[in-house]
Amino acid sequence: MREAIGNRELIQLDGLGVRLQGTYHLPADSSQGKPVGSASLNRVGVVFVNSLSLPRAASGDSAVHWADSIAQHGYPAFRIDLPGLGDSEGLASTGLLNSINAGDFASVAAAAVEQLVDRFGLSGVVIFGHCAGAVSALYAGAASSHCMGLVLLDPYFHLPLAERPKVRQQLSNWARRSKIGTQASNIYDQVRDLRLSLRGNTPPANANFPLLAKWKQLATAGLPILLLQAPGIKSQGRKPRVGQFDYIEHAVKLAGRKNRVSVEFVGSADHSFANREGRAAVEQHMTDWLLANFPLPEFEFDASHLSLMHAGESQDNGGGSHGHFIKFHENA
Amino acid sequence: MENQFHASRQTEERAGYFEVPGAFLYTVLHQVKNPVARVLLVGPFASERHNSYTPWVRWARYLAAENIEVLRYDYRGIGESTGVFDEMTFADWSQDIHLLYAWFAACSPHVPILLHGLGIGAVLAGRAFDAGVGDGLLLWSPPANANQALRATLMRWVGLEQILKFRSEQKSASDYIRDIEQGSPLEVDGYRWSVNLWRDSFQLDLPTALTSQDIAARSYRRPVRIVSLTRNAAPLARGGQIGFDDLKDFTWLFAPNCEWIAAAASQLSKGLAYA
Numbered sequence: 001m002r003e004a005i006g007n008r009e010l011i012q013l014d015g016l017g018v019r020l021q022g023t024y025h026l027p028a029d030s031s032q033g034k035p036v037g038s039a040s041l042n043r044v045g046v047v048f049v050n051s052l053s054l055p056r057a058a059s060g061d062s063a064v065h066w067a068d069s070i071a072q073h074g075y076p077a078f079r080i081d082l083p084g085l086g087d088s089e090g091l092a093s094t095g096l097l098n099s100i101n102a103g104d105f106a107s108v109a110a111a112a113v114e115q116l117v118d119r120f121g122l123s124g125v126v127i128f129g130h131c132a133g134a135v136s137a138l139y140a141g142a143a144s145s146h147c148m149g150l151v152l153l154d155p156y157f158h159l160p161l162a163e164r165p166k167v168r169q170q171l172s173n174w175a176r177r178s179k180i181g182t183q184a185s186n187i188y189d190q191v192r193d194l195r196l197s198l199r200g201n202t203p204p205a206n207a208n209f210p211l212l213a214k215w216k217q218l219a220t221a222g223l224p225i226l227l228l229q230a231p232g233i234k235s236q237g238r239k240p241r242v243g244q245f246d247y248i249e250h251a252v253k254l255a256g257r258k259n260r261v262s263v264e265f266v267g268s269a270d271h272s273f274a275n276r277e278g279r280a281a282v283e284q285h286m287t288d289w290l291l292a293n294f295p296l297p298e299f300e301f302d303a304s305h306l307s308l309m310h311a312g313e314s315q316d317n318g319g320g321s322h323g324h325f326i327k328f329h330e331n332a
Numbered sequence: 333m334e335n336q337f338h339a340s341r342q343t344e345e346r347a348g349y350f351e352v353p354g355a356f357l358y359t360v361l362h363q364v365k366n367p368v369a370r371v372l373l374v375g376p377f378a379s380e381r382h383n384s385y386t387p388w389v390r391w392a393r394y395l396a397a398e399n400i401e402v403l404r405y406d407y408r409g410i411g412e413s414t415g416v417f418d419e420m421t422f423a424d425w426s427q428d429i430h431l432l433y434a435w436f437a438a439c440s441p442h443v444p445i446l447l448h449g450l451g452i453g454a455v456l457a458g459r460a461f462d463a464g465v466g467d468g469l470l471l472w473s474p475p476a477n478a479n480q481a482l483r484a485t486l487m488r489w490v491g492l493e494q495i496l497k498f499r500s501e502q503k504s505a506s507d508y509i510r511d512i513e514q515g516s517p518l519e520v521d522g523y524r525w526s527v528n529l530w531r532d533s534f535q536l537d538l539p540t541a542l543t544s545q546d547i548a549a550r551s552y553r554r555p556v557r558i559v560s561l562t563r564n565a566a567p568l569a570r571g572g573q574i575g576f577d578d579l580k581d582f583t584w585l586f587a588p589n590c591e592w593i594a595a596a597a598s599q600l601s602k603g604l605a606y607a
Contacts, residue, residue, distance in 0.1 A: 001348025005356045005414070010347050021347060023412060053579065055385040057411045060522010064412070084579075086385060087347060087360060094579045172495075177502075233495075270493075274522030 007071055013115050015083050015108045018090035022080040022112075023056065023064075024120075025071035044148055044294040045076040045122040049109055049140065051133035053096060055086035058130065060274030062282075066128075069283045074296045076120060080112055082136065100132045101159055101208055109140035117146045124148035126224075126290070130273065131156070135211060141223070142214040149224040149293060151286055153273050157215070157247040159206045189234070192243025204245050212254065219255035224293040226262050227251075228285060230269040230278065238265040262289060343396040349414075350405070352424075352431050358412030359405040359432070360389075362396035369597030370445040371395055372436055372466070373404040374429060374453035376568075379521030380485055381411055384567040387582050388450075394586045400593060401443075403436050410523075418517070418524045422456070422478065422536045429460045444600040446470060446555075446593055450568060452481045455538050461552070462539040468555035468596045470589060471542065473569055478536035482525070483509075484570055489520045555596035559589065 003010045007028070013020040027043060048063045050056060056079040057064050067077035082105050084092025093099040113125050126149035129137030134155035141147040175185035203212070219225060229248065234241040238248070248263060255261045264285050269278025344363040349356040373392060376384045392402040407425050409417035415424075429447070437445055446468035449457030454474035461469040475481040483505070490505045512518040518525045541551035548556035563571035565585055 001346065001350055001359060001361070002356075003348055005349045008349075008414075010349075053386055054382050055411070057382070059382060060379065061411060061417075062522055084386075087345070087389060089345075092386075092579055096579055177494075272522060275519055276524070279522070 007068070011078070013080065013112045015088065015090065016111050018083045018088065018108070020080055020083065020089075020108075020112055021056075021087035022078055023067070025067040025077040025079075027071050027074045027076045029074075041076055041121050042123050043074065043076060043296060044124050044126060044290075045078060045116060045120065046070055046126045046128055046151070046290070047109075047113060047116065048077070048079040048128045049105070049133050049136045050080075050082050050085045051130040052100070053085055053092070056081045058274070059272035060279070062272070062274040062279045063128075065279055066283055066286065070287060070290060073287055073290065075290055075294070076122065078116055080109075083108055097132065097160070100135050101211070103135075103139035103143075103210065103214070105136045106139035106143040109136060110144035113140065113144045113146050122146070126151060126294070128153075128286075130154065131271070135208075138211060138214050138218070141218055147218075147223070149226070150218070151226045151228070151289070153228045153282065154230055154271055155227065157208050157212055157251060158204065158245075159208050185234075186242075189242040196243055196245060201245070203247070203250060207245075207247075212251070215251055216254045216256075219251070219259045219261055222258045222260050224260040224262075224289070225255075226264070226285065226289045228269075228273070228282060229263065229265045230271050230273060231265075231267060232271075237267070238263075260293070343393070345393075345396075350432065350435065352408065352428060355408045355413060355415035357405050357408060357428060357432070359403060360392070362392050362402040362404075364396055364399055364401040366399070366441065367401035367443050368399050368601075369443050369593055370401045370403070370436055370439070371470075371593060372429070372433055372445065372447050372457075373402060374447060374449040374457040374460075375404060375406075376450055377407065377452035377481065378410055378417070378485070378523045379489070380451055381406065382521075384450075386579060387568055390582060391586055394583075395590055395593070398590050398594065400590070400597075401439075403432060405432060418526050421528070422532050426456055426459065429456055430465060433460070433465050444468060444597045446596065448472070448593075449474070451475065451484075452478050452536075455481070455536055458538050458542045459536075461554075461556075462541065466554075467600050468593070469542075469548075469552075469557070470593065471556075471558045472565075472589075473561045474538050474542065474558060476538055476543075478533035479530070482530065482533050486518075486520060488570065555592075555600065557589070557592050557596075561585075 007026040009024040009026065011022045011024045013022060027041065048056065048067060051058060063079050067079055071077045081088035083090030093104070116122060116125065124146050127137040127141050127147055128151040129135070130153040134152040137150055137152060138155065141150050175181035227248065229238055232240060240246050252261060252263065266278060266281040269275060269281060273279060273282050346361045346363060348359055350359045375381060375388055392404050395402050405428070406413040408428055409415035409420040433445065444467040447457040447461055447466040448470040450472045454471040455478050457469065458471060458474060460466065486508060487505050490508065494502050508518055512525065512527060512530045515527055517527060542548050542556070542558065545556055545558050561569035563569060566577045
C-alpha cells in the first residue's frame with residue numbers, strides 16, 4: 001500500500017487530540033503540469049471541509065474533481081475529514097446539524113489549517129464548504145488567522161430543524177404532488193410574503209445570528225468570498241421563494257462598502273452541485289476567482305478571458321443592487 | 333489537548349493506495365496485532381457509499397476493537413480511488429475483490445478471512461465467494477441482482493429530487509429508467525450510469541446457492557450468514573433521512589454480526605466442518 005500516487009498524497013493532521021485524515025492534491029508546476037514538491041510552496045492552499053456527514057470526497061466525488069482541477073491550476077488543495085466524519089477519528093455529535101450550526105468544528109478546523117500552513121509553507125488558505133460545510137467554513141475562517149478567503153456553496157444562515165414534524169412533511173409532499181396542493185402552497189407563500197413585508201424584511205427569529213455576526217466580521221474586513229447559489233425550491237432565479245427571507249441579500253448588505261464578496265447564481269446546478277453542469281460551473285467560477293484574487297506570478301496562466309468588474313457597473317444578475325462587490329462575467 | 337470530539341483510539345488505521353490495473357484503490361486497514369479473523373468489507377456502491385460512510389467506518393472500527401482485522405476500500409472510480417466511474421464495469425469491481433483478497437490473505441499471522449458485502453457489494457462478495465474466495469461470508473441485504481440495487485438507489489435519488497421540485501418539473505423513476513433503456517446515460521447523485529452499466533446489472537446475479545442460508549451452508553460447507561436489514565438500519569438499508577441517521581448507535585446490529593464472525597472464525601481455525 002502506498003500513501004502517495006501521482007498528484008495525491010494521504011495526510012494525517014492533529015485535530016486537537018483527534019487524528020484527522022485528509023487527501024492532499026499536489027499543485028502543478030508552471031510549465032509541465034507536473035506536481036511540485038511539498039515544502040515551502042508559498043502559495044494559497046484550498047481546504048475543503050465536510051458537508052454535513054458526507055465523507056471528504058463529497059456528493060458524486062465532486063470535491064475530488066474540484067481539488068484535482070485547482071491543483072492543476074497551481075493551487076495546493078486539501079480535503080479534510082473533520083472529527084467523527086469520513087475516515088477521521090473521534091465522535092461527532094448525534095445532533096450533528098445543531099453542532100455545525102453552533103460552530104463546534106471551528107477550532108479543530110482552524111487547528112488543521114494552521115498545521116497545513118506550517119507543513120506546506122502556504123501563504124494562507126481559502127476554506128471551501130458546501131451547505132452545512134459552508135457554515136463550518138465560515139466559522140473556521142473567523143477562527144483562523146491564516147484564512148485568506150472563502151468559497152461557500154449554498155450556505156444557509158438560519159437554524160433549520162434537524163427533523164421536520166411528520167404532518168408538515170406530509171403537507172409539503174401533498175403540495176408538491178397535487179395541483180390543488182400547488183395552488184394552496186402558492187397562497188401560503190403569498191401570506192408569508194405579506195408577513196415578511198409587515199415585519200419590515202428583518203431576519204426571522206430562527207436566523208443564525210452568531211453565524212451572521214461571523215460573516216459580517218469577515219466580509220467587512222474585506223476578505224474575498226465567493227458565494228455560489230443553486231436554485232432552491234420554488235426560487236425565482238437567484239431570489240428565494242416568495243415569502244422567504246432573502247438571506248443572501250441581507251448578508252451582502254451586512255458586508256459593508258469594502259466587501260469583496262462575489263455572489264454567483266448557478267442555474268444549472270442542483271443543490272449538491274455534483275451534477276455535471278453544476279460541478280463544471282463551480283470549477284470555472286472557483287478557478288477564475290482564485291486567479292483574480294490569489295494570482296500565482298510564477299504560474300504563467302492565460303487569464304485574458306477574465307473580466308473583473310463591479311456588479312453595479314454592468315451585468316446585474318440579481319445581486320447588483322449593492323454596487324460594491326466584485327463580479328466576474330457569467331460563464332456557466 | 334482534547335476536544336469534545338475526542339475518543340480513545342483502539343486500533344491502528346492505515347490508509348493507503350493499492351494498485352490495480354489502470355487505477356489505485358483507496359484502502360483503509362484497521363490493523364490488529366493478533367487477529368482472530370480478517371474481514372474484507374465490500375461496501376456500498378457509488379452514492380450509497382457516501383450516504384452510509386459513517387456507520388460503515390464505525391462497523392470496521394467495531395470489528396477491529398473485537399480483535400478482527402478489517403480491510404475496507406473504495407471501488408475503482410468511486411470515492412478516494414482513482415479511475416473514471418463511467419468507464420468501469422462490474423468485471424473491474426469483481427477484480428478489485430480478488431486482488432485485495434490475495435493481498436489480505438498474504439498477511440500474517442494466517443487466520444480465517446471472511447468477506448462481508450452490503451447491497452451491490454453483497455452481490456460482488458457473494459460471487460467471489462462462489463468462485464472460492466474467502467473462508468466465510470456475511471451478507472447484509474443482498475439484492476437478487478445488481479439491477480435491483482441500482483433501482484433502489486434510483487428510487488432514493490428520485491425521492492430527493494422530488495423534494496426539491498414541484499409537480500410540473502418532476503420526473504418519475506420510470507421516466508429515468510425509460511431514458512437509460514433507450515440509450516441515454518443517467519446521472520444519479522453525481523455518478524453517470526452508463527447504458528452498459530445498467531444492462532450489465534441485470535446479469536450480475538447473486539449466486540443461486542446464496543438465496544438462503546441453509547442452501548448456502550449445504551452448498552459451500554463454509555460459514556455463511558445472510559441478514560436482511562430493515563428500515564431501522566438506515567442509511568445502511570433503505571429508508572431514514574440522509575445526514576441524520578448515520579450517527580446513531582448501531583451496536584444492536586454490529587454486536588450479533590461480530591459475534592457470528594468470531595464464532596465462525598473460531599470454528600474455521602479449529603478445522604471444524606460446516607454442513
